[in-house]
Amino acid sequence: MIAKLAEIANKQERTILGMMSGTSLDGLDLALCVIRGAGKDTSLEVLQFKTISYAPSFVKEVKAIFSKPRIDLAKLCAMNAIIGSTHAAMVLDTLEDWNTPRKEVDLIASHGQTVYHAPQSLTGNYHVPNSTLQIGDGDHVAVKTGIITLSDFRQKHVAAGGEGAPLAVYGDRLLFSHKEEDRFLLNIGGISNFTYLPAAKYDTDNLLSTDTGPGNTLMNHYMQQHFNQAFDDDGQFASKGTVHPKLLEALFDHSFFALPTPKTTGPELFNLAYLTAAQKNSSTQKLAHEDVMATLAAFTVNSIALSIESIQTNDTIKKILVSGGGFHNSNLMYHLQKRLPSYIVNPLDELGVTSDAKEAILFALLANETIAGNPQGMMGGIGAPTVSLGKISLPY
Structure with missing residues (x-):
């Protein structure tokens, strides 16, 4: 699988499925993109786009742990797996609807679901670092779809001195x-x-x-x-x-x-x-x-x-x-x-970009830059660290 990852990294053109689920909890956006090149030479074509609405019962489960200072830790642990598995099932159903074989998708870029965002500027507590938490485990997505998955994009941003958001600047610039x-x-x-x-x-x-x-x-x-x-x-x-x-x-x-x-x-x-x-x-x-x-x-x-x-x-x-x-x-x-x-x-x-698809597209771009392996392509301007983003999960 490492050899497969290296093969994808050396491609001049990659097919990446970007996924975004925002704080509005209205559904999962999926954008299937062909991305050519990287950095300033990037070009992108959206092959397919779809938003899948969440079931009310699913939204209720997420809201039980969403943006709350105190929650049931067992519930949080379970929802990390449940969201990852739910998103994986949505990917498989969507690819089938699009008549797109899984083998044709090089990577999935999964934002996951933000459940808490706590930069110092919001908490007012400067004794602890900026922090943010997105769940929907990337390993569950990778194993269940059979597709290499990049996820948890915001943690490197925080580790490198940012606040974990917004990340749009990287893809917007490109x-x-x-x-x-x-x-x-x-x-x-x-x-x-x-x-x-x-x-x-x-x-x-x-x-x-x-x-x-x-x-x-x-x-x-x-x-x-x-x-x-x-x-x-x-x-x-x-x-x-x-x-x-x-x-x-x-x-x-x-x-x-x-x-x-x-x-x-x-x-x-x-x-x-x-x-x-x-x-x-x-x-x-x-x-x-x-x-x-x-x-x-x-x-x-x-x-x-x-x-x-x-x-x-x-x-x-x-x-x-x-x-x-x-x-x-x-x-x-x-x-x-x-x-x-x-x-x-x-x-x-x-x-030429459908407004509803933008954020899913941007995470596909972040994954592309990480796999291309050149952090200088990730110049984000004022207050944004120049780093590659996303953790890599292998299907096996």
Whole structure:
């Protein structure tokens, strides 16, 4: 099997299945990619893409250990295996649906499932290092699929001095840099983050990737709690409400927003308890649900906008290219464009990449760079260590 790994490493073209499961827990994204070359010579073609929704019972099991400071350790141990095995079964079913033999897939790149993210900037405890935990064991994926698997990408980032997130900057730099345009690759998932790619004719040193604050997570949780719906479809509830200035001010009353970029966060901070505290502090506990949703949408939009506006850009065309679940919320997109009128806000699809597939694609790229064996291809800009990422699991 080591010989097989060496053979794949020496290829000029690799077929890699990228997999991503985010904090929104809405399903597993699978992107089958052909990647040619590595580093600055990388080119990528997406052969197939699919999102498989999780069963409600599976989501309930994950939520029992998700973003909680205290959990059942036996449950965590079991879910590490269960998630790995579940993802492996999804891979096998999907490859069958695509009529793609396993032998044609060189590698699987599996992000796994984040269950806790604890950078020092979030915990405030500088006596312990930055830490993050993704489960869904790579060995289970490799053994059950018979395909060499790279997983656990965030640990090397932390070990090398980073916060374990965001990782998008590495792949964004390889695929989406432009000579004439300043580009913000914005992903609105559970948490919002962007990669800033300055126009290459000016510089390539000031690129960075940062979280901005909440994406869909607070809105989704509020919808589940009060409307028994997974999310606010197309922003219908938020669009019926009115933004409450005092609640919005209270939502921004946290030290995270004063931190310099790049920075990371997660649902460990932005959750329903955070909203409850903000409502108490602003005396808005009796606010209509639609008004709360409108204010949460404004919270997401304004936290994104403030972070983008903090970046010193060049005198070029400035584009915001959006991916993630938030892209499908036309209310969010309308208000984001209104809030940032000097920027062109478009879907990532403009660049020939399906917005929903982006994160799965990026993990395929990370795996490709690791197997190519050149850490210099993994230059991530400000605050991002130059390291290869991912642990390798062999099927046997």
